Amino acid sequence: MLVLGIESSCDETAAAVVRSDGRVVSDVVSSQVALHAPFGGVVPELAARAHIDNVVPVIEQAVSCVPGGFQAIDAVAVTNGPGLVGALLIGVQAAKAIALSRDLPLVGVNHLIGHLLAVFLRRSDQDPAPPSYPFIALLVSGGHTALYEVRSPSDLEQLGQTRDDAAGEAFDKVAKVLGLGYPGGPKVDKLASQGNRTRVPLPRPLAGKRELEFSFSGLKTAVAQYVAAESAQMDEAHMADICAAFQHNVVSVLVDKALAACERRSVPRLVLTGGVAANRGLRALAAEACQARGVELFVPPFASCTDNAAMIAYAGSQRLILGEDDGLGLSVFSRSPILGVSAQAAEARRFKSSRMPRPSGV
Ligand code: KG4
Ligand code: ZN
Numbered sequence: 001m002l003v004l005g006i007e008s009s010c011d012e013t014a015a016a017v018v019r020s021d022g023r024v025v026s027d028v029v030s031s032q033v034a035l036h037a038p039f040g041g042v043v044p045e046l047a048a049r050a051h052i053d054n055v056v057p058v059i060e061q062a063v064s065c066v067p068g069g070f071q072a073i074d075a076v077a078v079t080n081g082p083g084l085v086g087a088l089l090i091g092v093q094a095a096k097a098i099a100l101s102r103d104l105p106l107v108g109v110n111h112l113i114g115h116l117l118a119v120f121l122r123r124s125d126q127d128p129a130p131p132s133y134p135f136i137a138l139l140v141s142g143g144h145t146a147l148y149e150v151r152s153p154s155d156l157e158q159l160g161q162t163r164d165d166a167a168g169e170a171f172d173k174v175a176k177v178l179g180l181g182y183p184g185g186p187k188v189d190k191l192a193s194q195g196n197r198t199r200v201p202l203p204r205p206l207a208g209k210r211e212l213e214f215s216f217s218g219l220k221t222a223v224a225q226y227v228a229a230e231s232a233q234m235d236e237a238h239m240a241d242i243c244a245a246f247q248h249n250v251v252s253v254l255v256d257k258a259l260a261a262c263e264r265r266s267v268p269r270l271v272l273t274g275g276v277a278a279n280r281g282l283r284a285l286a287a288e289a290c291q292a293r294g295v296e297l298f299v300p301p302f303a304s305c306t307d308n309a310a311m312i313a314y315a316g317s318q319r320l321i322l323g324e325d326d327g328l329g330l331s332v333f334s335r336s337p338i339l340g341v342s343a344q345a346a347e348a349r350r351f352k353s354s355r356m357p358r359p360s361g362v
Contacts, residue, residue: 005314008091010084010142013029013058013090014309015055020318027310044084047084077317077319079312082336113156116139118273119135121310138270142166142185144166145274165215174243185275202223214254223242
């Protein structure tokens, strides 16, 4: 089965065509980073307007790589939440138009489930084998930070999440305080590799606590207070030390809790996913700790970790295999508790304004 996936939940307009076995046929991502950078974060209204401009060319490009073009597509999957409602609506309306005009099944995909299943995408024959079920997943992005046990595409359980800021959000805010620009994660990562993490005293939030929950807002505020208290102009070496201490405190808590989850559930497989999974400090510490504890570590390639539509197409294909079809009444949602694919279908039904009959002869 060939599935066209569409993603527009935040600041990436993306479309991809993926086979239900995870093979990526095409994967197109149009990033709005430059558009939002002057504001230091995503501006929802600007994001929605940019999605309107980008969605058709991005879909056309993704489908043009498929032998047979639109004729070869068997179904459409689209992110219908969580995310910015104005942004989500653009992708969902485009998906409905395609499903209607070609009489194709249409499924909504929870963006978080897309991230959790991204490890099954096959981009080349050299890709390492994906994990077997069940596995523990640490999802760390700009909008979410949580731990899950993934038992099958339709059986997922959230084990804990952040009480406040997402890890990526904390990286972005610390970068802003240091004047490093947006998005800050990669910049903090680079500087951290040159710094000494023991020079700046910062808290390790909820470290050592039994809960599988996170909290990054206090750590972010501690950095802001430290920077505000420094009267002298800060040189790059000093900023590198701050980044190193901040990053170490974030990633060590992430790794500790992820391994605690593996232990508690007796699941010796850990998947890192989301944009922050690109962080070199996180990858290195997770590799070291997993090796020491006999846990197998899986980190998808960067293109699968960050927001993309291939993961949406794949997650959608797993719903389609179960015979699910949301039809043209599919609606969007901004926030949701994490759930399984079957629960996701129930939620999609709940959010449907009405199930519109498919016009005959179209
Ligand atoms: O998954 P993603 O592309 O979009 C969301 O769904 O949020 O994640 C983006 C986040 C941003 O906060 C960005 O700063 C962070 O991932 N990020 C990083 C790194 N690369 C991206 N954070 C830390 N280190 C990195 N190397
Ligand atoms: Zn995401």
